[in-house]
Amino acid sequence: MSAMERLVQEFSRLPGVGPKTAVRMVFHLLKRPPEEALRLARALEDLTRKIHPCRECGNFTEDELCSVCGDPSRDRGLLCVVEEAFDVGAIERAGRYRGVYHVLGGRLSPLDGIGPEQLGVERLLARVVGGGIREVILATNASVEGEATAVFLEGLLRPLGPRVTRLARGIPVGSDLEYVDGSTIAEALEGRREM
């Protein structure tokens, strides 16, 4: 396989990149000064060398603790459980949450062989048993698997004492009812609040 074909193949493994896009990327790099491809290569090597999971929560970091766990002003009594490290970014960008996180690294998915052990559920339970956590917010995705994961975790967490909550379901801000699916509307009705 030629160097071009090999790079096309490697680019194609990235999410959202089909073979045609991969070819465009390769030709783009061939038109640019070689430093550009080398800078990308260098950044990839750095990623594998420097980034690892936060010792505390599993979020990605270059240090021992991630920026959230390393921030003394965060409320350690409030623990938000998410599926993936990028979910931490999504919640942080919303700018409302002042607690800490726990990254599962996936969701229960028996068909893919992902059970409680693969998700390191024991590590989560150990954190809660460790004490001081008033509330666990289960912020797994609103998908079938995310929901199943939340229900499973709730069964384990509730007996340990903390309040166990999940994110509200409802109409996304800014959307027209006309385009919202029926199950979301049903959830929004169910969860309706006094004005």
Added chain:
Amino acid sequence: MSAMERLVQEFSRLPGVGPKTAVRMVFHLLKRPPEEALRLARALEDLTRKIHPCRECGNFTEDELCSVCGDPSRDRGLLCVVEEAFDVGAIERAGRYRGVYHVLGGRLSPLDGIGPEQLGVERLLARVVGGGIREVILATNASVEGEATAVFLEGLLRPLGPRVTRLARGIPVGSDLEYVDGSTIAEALEGRREM
């Protein structure tokens, strides 16, 4: 800047990759074994080291001559002039062309400072003056700049003797007239052929 931010920035330079896609790519790689990112890094380095323009036509190759110029069965009397190396691939995939190529590496674009010197037009003329070329097919893009480039080249090439042609304009195969723009229909009428 952290290793993650730097890689997001480098990915964002690729065509068709916005900041959000770049973030997804980085998180994808962080979930995979590090070998995957390193294989991509290696492929990028290989690209810059091994790939260079074909001595004859300017197409990209790992050898001295590209696969077309190195093929003794190709008709050296027929020269197809394209803007970019990836246009060679597009024509080759069509499977009908048996001549050789000349890659300009761009199109005339005075606003971007791309004139005849930047395109190496002299190298093209030298090939034609060198003799043995019966026909030059100007296969620049059907854009305003591609068209201007073809007209400019035709003016230089015709006095040298070879037949100078360009790709037919017309209705793309498989498309409904309803969705074809007016100038294409006008060109198709202009170029209509006996059945």
